[in-house]
Amino acid sequence: MPVEANFMVGGEAGQGVQSVGAVLAKTLARGGYHVFADQDYESRIRGGHNFFRIRASNMPVAAIKEPLDILVALNQETIDLHRMEVAPGGVVVYDQEKGQPGEGNYLGVPFTRLAQEKAGNRIMANSVAFGAALGLTGYDLDAAANIVRGFFGGDVGEANVTATRAGYDYATENFKGERPLNLKPLGDGKRLLMNGHDAVALGAIAAGCNFMAGYPMTPATPILEYLSTHAKDMDMAVVQTEDEISAINMAIGASFAGARAMTATSGSGFCLMVEGVGLAGITETPVVIVNAQRPGPAVGLPTRTEQGDLLFVLHCHQGDFPRAVLAPASVEDAFWLTIKAFNLADKYQLPVIMLTDHYLATSYITVDGFDLSKVVIDRGETYSPERHGPPQEYKRHKVTGSGISPRAFPGLTEALVVTDSDEHDETGHLIEDARARTEQVEKRLRKLNGLGQETSPPEVYGPPNAETTLVGWGSTWGALRESIDILNRGNGKFNLLHLRELWPFPSEAVNSILQQAKRSYVVESNAAGQLARLIRAETGRLVDGKVLKYDGRPFTPSGIAEQVKEEVYHGAKS
Amino acid sequence: MALRVEQPVTMESYAGLKPAWCPGCGNFGILRALNKALVEMKVQPWQLLMVSGIGQAGKLPHYSRGNTFNSLHGRAVPPAVAAKIANPELVVIVIGGDGDGYSEGGNHFLHVLRRNHDITHIVHDNQVYALTKGQASPTSDEGYVSKTTPGGALPPLNALGVAIMAGATFVARTFAGDLDHAARTIQEGVRHRGFALIDVLQPCVTFNHVNTFKWYSERVYKLDERGHNPQDKMAALEVVQQWGERIPIGVIYREQRPTYEDRIPALKKGPLAKQVIDPQRIAPLFQEFQ
Secondary structure, three states, X not given: OOOEEEEEEEEEEOOOHHHHHHHHHHHHXXXXXXXXXXXXXXXXXXXXXXXXXXXXXXXXXXXXXXXXXXXXXXXXXXHHHHHHHEEEEEEEEEEOOXXXXXXXOEEEEOHHHHHHHHHOOHHHHHHHHHHHHHHOOOOOHHHHHHHHHHHHOHHHHHXXXXXXXXXXXXXXXXXXXXXXXXXXXXXXXXXXXXXXXXXXXXXXXXXXXXXXXXXXXXXXXXXXXXXHHHOOOOOOEEEEXXXXXXXXXXXXXXXXXXXXXXXXXXXXXXXXXXXXXXHHHHHOOOEEEEEEEOOOOOOOOOOOOOOOOHHHXXXXXXXXXXXXXXXXXXXXXXXXXXXXXXXXXHHHOOEEEEEEEXXXXXXXXXXXXXXXXXXXXXXXXXXXXXXXXXXXHOOOOOOXXXXXXXXOOOOOOOOOOEEEOOOEOOOOOEOOOHHHHHHHHHHHHHHHHHHHHOOOOOEXXXXXXXXXXXXXXXXXXXXXXXXXXXXXXXXXXXXXXXXXXXXXXXXXXXXXXXXXXXXEEEEEOOOOOHHHHHHHHHXXXXXXXXXXXXXXXXXOHHHHHHHXXXXXXXXOOO | OOOOOOOOOOHHHHOOOOOOOOOOOHHHHHHHHHHHHHHHOOOOHHHEEEEEOOOOHHHHHHHOOOEEEEOOOOOOHHHHHHHHHHOOOOEEEXXXXXXXXHHHOHHHHHHHHHHOOOOEEEEEEOXXXXXXXXXXXXXXXXXXXXXXXXXXXXXXXXXXXXXXXXXXXXXXXXXXXXXXXXXHHHHHHHHOOOOEEEEEEOOOOOOOOOOOHHHHHOOEEEHHHHOOOOOOHHHHHHHOOOOOOOEEEEEEEEOOOOOOHHHOHXXXXXXXXXXXXXXXXXXXXXXXXX
């Protein structure tokens, strides 16, 4: 029998919303549940309104579900904003001293007073709240206490356990109605609870990335932080640069000299990097660039999500040169696609752009773990005197049928490695000669032939003969799949075509899938319908409509289903 | 810097393509001085990485011989320092002009100094934008009239003063018209463990009719002949303020500090470029996610 539990913790920045959310998610994950959690916060250090949503189930989950079973309100604003999202049998648990109950099931708990009295520190009100929420479910307190202990550590951990117990006991004694949930540990959960950028960072290290340069920018910063933290143990050099321009140019320089290199940024930081994208293109230097999208233009909404950079990263920079664009669909996918990004970059000697976004970066999900024996590190064709001739004859940009010239690294052999941001000939020296120019442009573009073969076919979810095909890309995958399930519960005949490798564009596959559908709708987090334009450009095919969201908030499965129904059944504009 | 000595290195080893510079250009002197310094240090071309920017100076690596990354305008320093991190066995020399290093590359210039990467940055300082045909540069003298500064240029950037205050560990100036001095200064810069900034007074025969060979020759004097102590920071800051009638050349400031590469634990196992990576190494990292 399916078990579903949906929580929200809300409050001001500084109240420990994130800690409660993380501890709750971790407790349920360790208890054997599949967990999905996302965060909503403002670009400020104190105050404002933040919330953390947690969904747990005995079945795999990949998106948030509405309505809520338990709303944990650390302040009144949370009650005001979210009480309508609580299910009929759900409960709002709130701080007696800071909030007013409304109609429905409310449990007032003196979070702050109990924290002060029992744990000796009012700051632990959030752990009291966590305990109270757990008390409403009847979950095993000792199991939760272990997580709290480990999360905070040391004496602080013990004090937080005391606070958790106080909240748990208070809720157990004082809540008289029917429990909104009955949860118990399902076993010893071995799954990993991580977010999209954890997976990107881990994927990069697994892929053998040993150089990273970056400049802090939300939501890409955690990649830089994670790699910095583990640089010593993982034999990496990680540089916090003076700006994003330096970051990409450093990654390119390190890569040229033989390291496996990456950088990570967001929107306007990526704008600064664009000059470097072209440098990687013309010098044929592998580089992996993570562009963690957030709503733009310019500074936009720093702590919100959007898929608004697709056409930008496909077209940014003057001139024609090959690149690859990958957009992970999920946390697990982020790990494997990051490895693929490094391999494509090295094999085809070009920039590979990974499009993540704030939602993927900050959403947590339980994953089964990663089989490291399946990780393949492909550095591409590298120069050796035995295979490619004497070093005196080495040409960095040798014209070949595949467009790929064997790569030598400066100082590792006696071959001189010469390249230039100016147009150059095979030897890498700058030229203005028309024939050599044409030859090099064509040689670089020929790499697209091989690169195109590497694109995995897009995923189709749902019945193959569906009347209506939804088309999505990147991080909306989890919500989209579940929306298909919701839509197909009635008389609907829907399926999903989902893209995670966007360039080179899998034109033939997309064309043949869309051919089978009566109607097709893109579902994207942007205002222009950028995927729709890309499909039109690459297949000549017009979609029938667009389900777009650009308020900075992520799609939810039920939200998509409602918008799609509106489009399909009430004939909407496109 | 550890140099491996194998086959003999001669000026012939550094004979590159035929330069496309104007006849009489100050760049020829710098090219000769650089090659001479490399030959004297017995650096093999394959052990050398020249990273250049854009401008007439940026073409220099093509006219010498070695591993070459001819980068974007103003962006030579970031790839150069990263290449040094990837392979500290390389002798890394950045080559660019005053516009490239001090203007377009200004932010990199400021921050690379305090990080003290073990590379050498040679600035061909002709006080003018030559490749774009004669506009004022950040080091043009005050009042310099050009197409973009018809009313005369603003006061120049004191790049060497900025460098000392920004944490440079080696700051020198030399003159393209004095081959021996330039070659010696470049050698000292390359041998210095840390970031070496070498500003080279470079006459532009086509666009700068004020700061000519004659103009520089009449003004330069050698600091080492005047008992200047490069370890004295206050004295160095006094030296960088001299300009006009008398122009000091030589090593202006020098200090020893750990290099950026010294601070990277991963490099204790050798160059990153030579390290073989096993994906299994990440297995322990999964624990914190359980």
